[in-house]
Amino acid sequence: MPKPMLKRSVQQTQTNNVLSVTGNQKQNNQNQQMNKMKIDKLLRQKRSKEYMDALHKLDVGGHVHNQNKVDEITNAIKREFPEVEISGILLGYVSICYLGKPYEVHTLDIASGIIEHYKSGETLPNGMEKARGIALHGGYEFIEVYVDCCRAVSSNGTVSVISI
Amino acid sequence: MSDRVISQANLSYIERNLSAIHGEIQALENDVDAVNNNVKVVYDQVGVLANEFHEFVYEQKKANRLGQAEIKLVQIRQELEKKYGHYDIVRRTTTGILQADDLGIVKKTTISNATEELMISTPNYWLAPCLVALSAWISDQPELAEKALREGIKRNDEKTSLFFAIICMRANRKSACLKWAQRYLANQDEENLDRKAIIVIDAYANGLMGADTEGVISREMTKWLEELAEKPGFVEQQTTQWTEAINLKREPIENSGYTYLPKYSNTWPVLEDILEGANLHANILAYLMDIFEQESSSAPIKAQLDKILTSLVTDFDDEELPLRKKEKFEQFVVEFCGDEDRARQSMAIEETAFETHKDFTQLLTDAAMKPESSHASVATQKFAIALSKEWILNAYNDVIAQNRMKIPTEIEINVDTFNSKTTDGQNEAQLVNEFTQLVTKEKEAALAKNVLTGFDKFLLIGGAIIAVLGVGMIFGNPLGGFIAVIAGIGMVIKHFNKKKQLVINEENIKKNYEQKLENGLQIIRAILAEVVDFRIEFAEKDDESAKVVDFLEQITPDQYVKNLSTSNRRIKM
Numbered sequence: 001m002p003k004p005m006l007k008r009s010v011q012q013t014q015t016n017n018v019l020s021v022t023g024n025q026k027q028n029n030q031n032q033q034m035n036k037m038k039i040d041k042l043l044r045q046k047r048s049k050e051y052m053d054a055l056h057k058l059d060v061g062g063h064v065h066n067q068n069k070v071d072e073i074t075n076a077i078k079r080e081f082p083e084v085e086i087s088g089i090l091l092g093y094v095s096i097c098y099l100g101k102p103y104e105v106h107t108l109d110i111a112s113g114i115i116e117h118y119k120s121g122e123t124l125p126n127g128m129e130k131a132r133g134i135a136l137h138g139g140y141e142f143i144e145v146y147v148d149c150c151r152a153v154s155s156n157g158t159v160s161v162i163s164i
Numbered sequence: 165m166s167d168r169v170i171s172q173a174n175l176s177y178i179e180r181n182l183s184a185i186h187g188e189i190q191a192l193e194n195d196v197d198a199v200n201n202n203v204k205v206v207y208d209q210v211g212v213l214a215n216e217f218h219e220f221v222y223e224q225k226k227a228n229r230l231g232q233a234e235i236k237l238v239q240i241r242q243e244l245e246k247k248y249g250h251y252d253i254v255r256r257t258t259t260g261i262l263q264a265d266d267l268g269i270v271k272k273t274t275i276s277n278a279t280e281e282l283m284i285s286t287p288n289y290w291l292a293p294c295l296v297a298l299s300a301w302i303s304d305q306p307e308l309a310e311k312a313l314r315e316g317i318k319r320n321d322e323k324t325s326l327f328f329a330i331i332c333m334r335a336n337r338k339s340a341c342l343k344w345a346q347r348y349l350a351n352q353d354e355e356n357l358d359r360k361a362i363i364v365i366d367a368y369a370n371g372l373m374g375a376d377t378e379g380v381i382s383r384e385m386t387k388w389l390e391e392l393a394e395k396p397g398f399v400e401q402q403t404t405q406w407t408e409a410i411n412l413k414r415e416p417i418e419n420s421g422y423t424y425l426p427k428y429s430n431t432w433p434v435l436e437d438i439l440e441g442a443n444l445h446a447n448i449l450a451y452l453m454d455i456f457e458q459e460s461s462s463a464p465i466k467a468q469l470d471k472i473l474t475s476l477v478t479d480f481d482d483e484e485l486p487l488r489k490k491e492k493f494e495q496f497v498v499e500f501c502g503d504e505d506r507a508r509q510s511m512a513i514e515e516t517a518f519e520t521h522k523d524f525t526q527l528l529t530d531a532a533m534k535p536e537s538s539h540a541s542v543a544t545q546k547f548a549i550a551l552s553k554e555w556i557l558n559a560y561n562d563v564i565a566q567n568r569m570k571i572p573t574e575i576e577i578n579v580d581t582f583n584s585k586t587t588d589g590q591n592e593a594q595l596v597n598e599f600t601q602l603v604t605k606e607k608e609a610a611l612a613k614n615v616l617t618g619f620d621k622f623l624l625i626g627g628a629i630i631a632v633l634g635v636g637m638i639f640g641n642p643l644g645g646f647i648a649v650i651a652g653i654g655m656v657i658k659h660f661n662k663k664k665q666l667v668i669n670e671e672n673i674k675k676n677y678e679q680k681l682e683n684g685l686q687i688i689r690a691i692l693a694e695v696v697d698f699r700i701e702f703a704e705k706d707d708e709s710a711k712v713v714d715f716l717e718q719i720t721p722d723q724y725v726k727n728l729s730t731s732n733r734r735i736k737m
Contacts, residue, residue, distance in 0.1 A: 138568040160565035
């Protein structure tokens with residue numbers, strides 16, 4: 001009979017221990033969940049005019065790579081989401097390309113900081129292909145592609161969330 | 165040998181005996197069957213008897229329970245009378261004062277004297293000071309009214325506030341009514357609103373409390389919403405809640421009007437789905453416009469408020485609850501002649517009748533989108549939509565985007581063996597060319613198969629050789645030679661028949677493939693035309709979403725709290 005009691009007390013010590021791996025993991029998961037909710041709330045907010053203007057420049061100046069322009073845009077993105085470390089969750093932007101045929105869409109890859117224009121039939125890299133259809137037909141200004149969802153941004157800055 | 169004879173003789177004897185035994189067994193079996201049948205009859209009769217006995221026992225138990233219930237009822241009522249009888253006097257006096265005042269046939273001094281006595285005889289009961297306050301108010305004694313009110317609030321803030329909110333509403337004192345209602349709502353938990361609170365909100369939305377010019381109630385609701393919004397995940401939860409409610413208005417397409425796309429495109433299920441999603445916009449717009457164009461009637465809410473007032477001044481108080489529950493249960497037992505199960509069922513229904521609890525946002529969603537089940541008035545629907553505008557817009561924008569996300573860039577065309585794609589139905593030349601090439605290729609392949617086999621070719625030469633050999637054989641072996649000649653000629657004829665058949669087959673193949681080309685091109689052109697129509701129809705229907713968004717953006721909550729300028733009831737002073 002004393003045996004189970006002994007075991008039980010050991011288990012209790014483990015769960016109550018501050019250094020307990022399982023306990024910390026649980027807490028970490030809760031924190032992550034909480035952070036995600038906060039981030040979702042922040043990212044639901046209407047986008048500012050400055051941000052919209054910056055992203056609008058994606059299509060200006062042809063499809064030639066221009067580092068200054070990219071820097072300008074990435075700075076505008078950082079200013080838009082000061083509370084969030086956006087680079088970890090935002091993969092990039094996809095929007096319709098007005099350069100004309102054969103170009104269809106263009107992307108801004110957040111990790112590499114490169115603006116690319118894609119012809120029809122060319123697959124978009126880094127998980128951005130999923131936003132191609134809505135970028136082409138959705139009538140949105142641009143699509144923000146995240147790890148777990150897409151956020152379609154209208155010309156007035158309104159955000160629509162598309163879970164994947 | 166002798167053994168064998170004896171054996172035969174014994175067998176017939178044994179056989180006879182066996183058949184005799186068989187006969188006897190048969191008879192025995194019949195007897196057993198008869199006994200069996202009799203036993204069955206006895207069993208049935210015993211069963212009937214047992215049922216009757218059980219029924220008797222059950223009826224007896226019920227009768228005993230009924231007797232017990234009647235005795236218990238008397239005991240419980242005596243206990244109630246002893247413990248809370250004085251509460252009942254207060255309740256009856258309140259009802260009487262309200263009725264008397266409505267009619268204006270009782271002197272103010274009589275009312276005042278009656279209430280003051282009750283105050284002394286019912287310590288701790290919230291309704292007593294409220295009654296004093298009411299009579300002081302009627303007798304124009306503000307100081308006494310205030311003192312009594314303070315005591316009422318001290319004893320039960322929530323009930324006192326609700327009581328005076330409804331009294332003020334009846335008296336058409338709208339400003340005071342708003343303040344009392346605000347006090348009542350402030351006592352509520354926004355995550356757990358009961359039915360009374362829901363009716364009060366309904367009354368507010370219907371303008372029964374007058375125009376909330378100072379924003380007394382709307383501030384309380386804004387506070388609720390702010391507190392709820394502080395909770396992590398609230399916005400997303402709201403969006404999900406509204407998305408589900410909005411999607412309830414989706415209706416399946418019964419007749420899309422498209423003939424070829426459903427038959428010849430594997431993409432059709434997606435197209436049908438997004439078209440259904442785009443149709444939702446018109447449905448939602450019609451739904452919202454219908455709500456906002458309707459004139460609402462506040463008569464049912466007034467009746468409900470009267471019910472609340474009646475329940476406040478006639479129903480038992482929390483401390484009486486255990487005894488009252490017992491009383492109600494025994495009452496049901498008496499009503500159902502001692503049947504405890506039925507009494508329990510009725511008790512469960514009775515208990516849940518007024519125990520509907522909802523969180524404030526769920527209340528708004530249900531009122532706006534499920535008026536049938538939530539019994540919300542049109543005014544409350546308008547108010548709920550206006551108050552939830554931001555979440556509806558969020559959810560609605562998500563619904564639009566989710567549907568647009570599914571728009572296929574390319575639409576498949578699957579006609580028989582032909583599989584290709586179109587984006588906007590403009591690549592007719594390319595598809596015609598692809599299809600023609602495919603049909604030509606298939607035709608050539610079919611024609612290539614339409615040739616004589618090695619055996620068919622052999623029939624001509626082989627037949628000729630056999631026939632010639634047969635002619636040579638006629639003189640030596642006339643019968644063999646003749647057969648060989650016939651066989652040879654037959655083979656040659658078969659060869660030519662095969663050849664003739666090939667020509668016919670060739671013609672058929674060419675004809676069939678020409679038909680396939682013609683029909684196929686017709687279908688492809690029809691599909692392309694339908695793709696063009698589909699893209700236009702989808703774009704038009706999808707554009708309706710902008711109208712819904714505009715409609716929602718123009719709504720403000722204040723605008724939709726109905727303002728009633730007059731009331732048909734007032735307490736005469």
